Amino acid sequence: MCGIVGAIADRDVVPVLIEGLKRLEYRGYDSAGIAVLDGTDVRRVRRTGRVSEMEGAAQAEGFHAQVGIGHTRWATHGGVTEANAHPHVSHGVALVHNGIIENHDAQRDKLRAMGYEFESQTDTEVIAHLIHSFLAQGLDLLAAVQRAVSELHGAYALAVVSRQEPGRMIAARMGCPLLVGLGEGENFVASDVSAIIQATRKVIFLEEGDTAEITRESVRVFDEAGAPIEREVHLSDVSLASLELGPYSHFMQKEIHEQPRAIADTIEAVIDNAGFAPELFGANAADALRDIEGVQILACGTSYYAGLTARYWIEAIAGLPCSVEIASEYRYRTAVANPKHLVVTISQSGETLDTMEALKYAKSLGHDRTLSICNVPESAIPRASKLVYYTRAGAEIGVASTKAFTTQLVALFTLTATLAKLHGRLDDALETEYLDALRHLPGSVQYALNLEPQISAWAEKFAPKDHALFLGRGVHYPIALEGALKLKEISYIHAEAYPAGELKHGPLALVDAAMPVVVIAPNDRLLEKVKSNMQEVRARGGELFVFTDEDSEFGASEGVHVIRAPRHVGVLSPIMHTIPVQLLAYHVALARGTDVDKPRNLAKSVTVE
Known part of the structure; x- marks a missing residue:
């Protein structure tokens, strides 16, 4: 929830920030704001409501700058007020934050004792003051952010700028998605590639505990210990067309009608392979799947309902016991693990916190056969799983999931048939029948759309x-x-x-x-x-x-x-x-x-x- 975008360039970045926030608004839309470095001053504009409200205020106040950060908020700590909206500022330090800081009360008490005053009810303002406190001790911005996050407990994605160092921006990530976009003479930070796709397709996905120093000409990434580290550069396949409404009135309507194509794309590998094979889930999937004794599915919301559907398929077709649990419940109960069970996590974004934490818990219990079904390549949950099946639904902007759900079902049916084949329950005739059913599915979905x-x-x-x-x-x-x-x-x-x-x-x-x-x-x-x-x-x-x-x-x-x-x-x-x-x-x-x-x-x- 919530969306972050930041930019540092030789051009005016305010249009980049506002366009990015509009593309991120599906992640949160209680309030929005930007902060920019204008000479030696930090200028900020915030408004409750939609990004368009804030955009009008920024235009009226003549915002122009070459360095800036922006945020669209879904309220957690503190109500929907302008004072609680991001960015938050402390003595020339401005930052935006996704996540929740669990020890914010203790940090607030410490900072108040140091003379800091608080204007909001948020946990985020604590981080701004904490970073400034380390700057005041003589640390530079990178070191101050690294020192501050070492004292935070919880989840965060941060983008930070300071009037003391106007030529760089610092980003940090723990538990919430954050990426760096690479341009020519300009660089970016965002919680989602959609925010910066109009400027660049080259991105670095920050790992847990990473911090990044971002200037116009370079990006340096440091691991949790503060050591420099190389992170792979990816070329995003998100298209601008997928982020536009086109002839539709709403993204939900568009995404409902994109389902024949999304399903066809998701089954393409199965059809091209002319059958169900463990290699569809990873190079070493056969060894992980052949002798499993059951399936444990962990998911939330719509993805949980996809898992419930799969339980009927897995038990009836593959002949394996299957349990399905809401991830937020599983992670907090005492579970009895069977290492020969396959743990399947389902998440559209690959960043769903409860599902990620449930996966970590399952692995701590000895489950090493893990499979992620996800729509976003290189997101956290697939990276933490041994096997992965990517749905190919494309960008889904509407909050109510549609094409992500149906493509998850396709992926789960593919898993079911593969398990059945590995366990001797899928003969050639039945495999041909299932393949034909998959081939005809996009047409059946189109017929249903005609209703x-x-x-x-x-x-x-x-x-x-x-x-x-x-x-x-x-x-x-x-x-x-x-x-x-x-x-x-x-x-x-x-x-x-x-x-x-x-x-x-x-x-x-x-x-x-x-x-x-x-x-x-x-x-x-x-x-x-x-x-x-x-x-x-x-x-x-x-x-x-x-x-x-x-x-x-x-x-x-x-x-x-x-x-x-x-x-x-x-x-x-x-x-x-x-x-x-x-x-x-x-x-x-x-x-x-x-x-x-x-x-x-x-x-x-x-x-x-």
Whole structure:
């Protein structure tokens, strides 16, 4: 959460900072600000609300500079106020910060005793004063930052400038993503490559504990011990087109409609290989996967629901026991480890803090067979894992995940089939059937996207509601969970999901004419059971909205609305049935007038606890 951008150049960097913050706004949008070095002075402008509010103020005040830092905030310590907005300044030191400093209270008490006064409620202001305290002792800016971070407990990504040393910027990273962008006669720092892609594609990903000294002409990186170290330079494949709306009204809409392409790109390696092979997950994957005795999946949010779907596949197809846990719970409980279990972490960003910490905990218990499913190359979680499968969803800007989820499901199905093959449960005929299903999946998803006008019409019925219930059975129950999450994330309608068979065990008490009930009802072996559950809803006056398949044998009736997706697509049905619930959430949010891409209180990448 929160976004950082910084630049040092021979040109005016204010437009670079503002454009970068606009591209980072999906990470946090409670407030925004920039600080620049203008001669021997630090100038700062901050505003609550969106980046555009701050941009107008910066233009009105005539901001121009060749060195500056910027930040877009998702509030953690302290409310959404201008005083709490970044950058924070202490006697000519300006900095921006992502993360949470756990020992900020103790540091604040120490600094107050030294005579420092605090203007905000944030943990970040502590860091600014702490750095200045070391500058006052005669250290240069690099040494002062290194000394300060050595006293911090928690997670941070920092960009720091000082009027005492206007020719350089210092960056530091622990637990939160941060990268350095390399230009010609100019260099940059950012929490996400999207912030600087208009200026450079050459980036260095800082490692845990790194600090970096950035000038116009050079970048020097130091490890946690303060020793100089070489970090690999990467050429980012993020395209500017992926960061633009094009003909769409919102990024969520764009990303929903990009799913056929994203899925096709994600399965490309499998199709090119003409089969499921352990090498898809890494050069030495066969040895790690062949004799595993089970699978442990760790994830948060939407990625957790992808894991729940995979559990059905892994146990039914690969014949291996599979457990799925919310990463933030797993990391704090006493777990019993089996070193022959494969630990799978799922994260769109590869920087999700709870998932990263859960992976560290699993490794501390003796799990050395680790696999990351991730959308961002070279991010922290893949680097910490022995094996990796990169989804190829491309940049996802909308806070509510869409194409990241469906490509995660594709990756998890690929893992399932590979495990089944290694364990003698996937013969040639079944492998051919699964490959054909994958080849046809982008077309089935496109067919589902074509249902958008019908789903948009349903949205008008949902818009005035305060509550909704989602039902599914078997492998489609996690899709009901995902549908409920999407609806509440962006429309603010309270929505819950249950296995349809659980209705009589409590949720049925909520059903009345004011409670729309969405049902995922594909034409599979549980369809008759789902029909029975639907009758329970109708008997209580509930209104049903049913997503089913073309070849199911029931139709619409009084109080029962039906939209048919393509004929049942077999084992990959959960992926195809995800599309309608995404579209429903999007159009309900439109009808209610909420901010689709930037829902209140949420940010895209959760890098704090």
